[in-house]
Amino acid sequence: xxxxxxxxxxxxxxxxxxxxxxxxxxxxxxxxxxxxxxxxxxxxxxxxxxxxxxxxxxxxxxxxxxxxxxxxxxxxxxxxxxxxxxxxxxxxxxxxxxxxxxxxxxxxxxxxxxxxxxxxxxxxxxxxxxxxxxxxxxxxxxxxxxxxxxxxxxxxxxxxxxxxxxxxxxxxxxxxxxxxxxxxxxxxxxxxxxxxxxxxxxxxxxxxxxxxxxxxxxxxxxxxxxxxxxxxxxxxxxxxxxxxxxxxxxxxxxxxxxxxxxxxxxxxxxxxxxxxxxx
Numbered sequence: 708x709x710x711x712x713x714x715x716x717x718x719x720x721x722x723x724x725x726x727x728x729x730x731x732x733x734x735x736x737x738x739x740x741x742x743x744x745x746x747x748x749x750x751x752x753x754x755x756x757x758x759x760x761x762x763x764x765x766x767x768x769x770x771x772x773x774x775x776x777x778x779x780x781x782x783x784x785x786x787x788x789x790x791x792x793x794x795x796x797x798x799x800x801x802x803x804x805x806x807x808x809x810x811x812x813x814x815x816x817x818x819x820x821x822x823x824x825x826x827x828x829x830x831x832x833x834x835x836x837x838x839x840x841x842x843x844x845x846x847x848x849x850x851x852x853x854x855x856x857x858x859x860x861x862x863x864x865x866x867x868x869x870x871x872x873x874x875x876x877x878x879x880x881x882x883x884x885x886x887x888x889x890x891x892x893x894x895x896x897x898x899x900x901x902x903x904x905x906x907x908x909x910x911x912x913x914x915x916x917x918x919x920x921x922x923x924x925x926x927x928x929x930x931x932x933x934x935x936x937x938x939x940x941x942x943x944x945x946x947x948x949x950x951x952x953x954x955x956x957x958x959x960x961x962x963x964x965x966x967x968x969x970x971x972x973x974x975x976x977x978x979x980x981x982x983x984x985x986x
Contacts, residue, residue: 721853725938737805741805759787759791778799782848804828806827812825847877847879847941873984880943884915893909898911902928902935906930
């Protein structure tokens with residue numbers, strides 16, 4: 708038992724393990740995540756509906772979204788942004804590896820009479836001959852990827868972006884990192900049954916990595932017939948670091964904001980957004 712507890716509380720190297728699929732494709736947890744997406748009043752999985760409406764209004768003005776605009780939404784979830792952009796007659800492609808979210812998005816598009824291409828795939832593996840005027844990655848999804856994955860994704864963005872096109876994404880800031888603290892928690896059916904419909908014992912460990920500005924929320928879920936460990940990584944960025952990563956992949960950051968609704972940039976904000984173009 709002591710050795711098992713040592714394993715549960717062990718601190719891995721930054722981004723040593725990647726288990727995002729366990730969260731978004733598991734039958735039970737993907738159902739929980741979709742319910743968070745669709746709750747219009749909270750900022751979990753997706754932002755609240757009022758913010759999304761304001762965000763799309765700003766995008767439509769900033770990027771002249773309308774007929775002929777080709778947009779790719781990486782990590783589109785159930786299509787909350789994609790649908791609103793398609794309503795403005797943009798040609799939208801949404802990519803997400805949650806089959807449950809993509810199924811919901813396709814059904815919603817059909818009900819609304821919207822022609823949206825939804826691709827059920829890990830966006831790191833997405834390939835296309837299409838070229839886009841605007842690439843989106845929203846809800847700080849970029850932060851959940853390790854350095855190699857981020858470089859791979861930026862390379863993909865560079866390949867599928869039309870000349871003169873833009874990338875818009877948001878990330879967590881160093882101000883948000885300073886608010887995170889190391890912690891440990893144990894509970895029966897931890898997080899109110901989020902991890903399984905069956906009885907389980909859950910261990911949660913939060914680790915900070917000061918040099919890398921990374922936080923890990925590590926969950927060990929013990930059920931009668933299996934034990935799982937889920938690693939939720941978050942990279943926190945300074946403006947200089949995000950500019951460097953984009954620059955190394957052939958982009959230049961053109962503009963910065965406090966969010967993807969165009970709020971003026973504030974270094975004390977918990978997140979910030981950038982617009983980047985190919986150099």
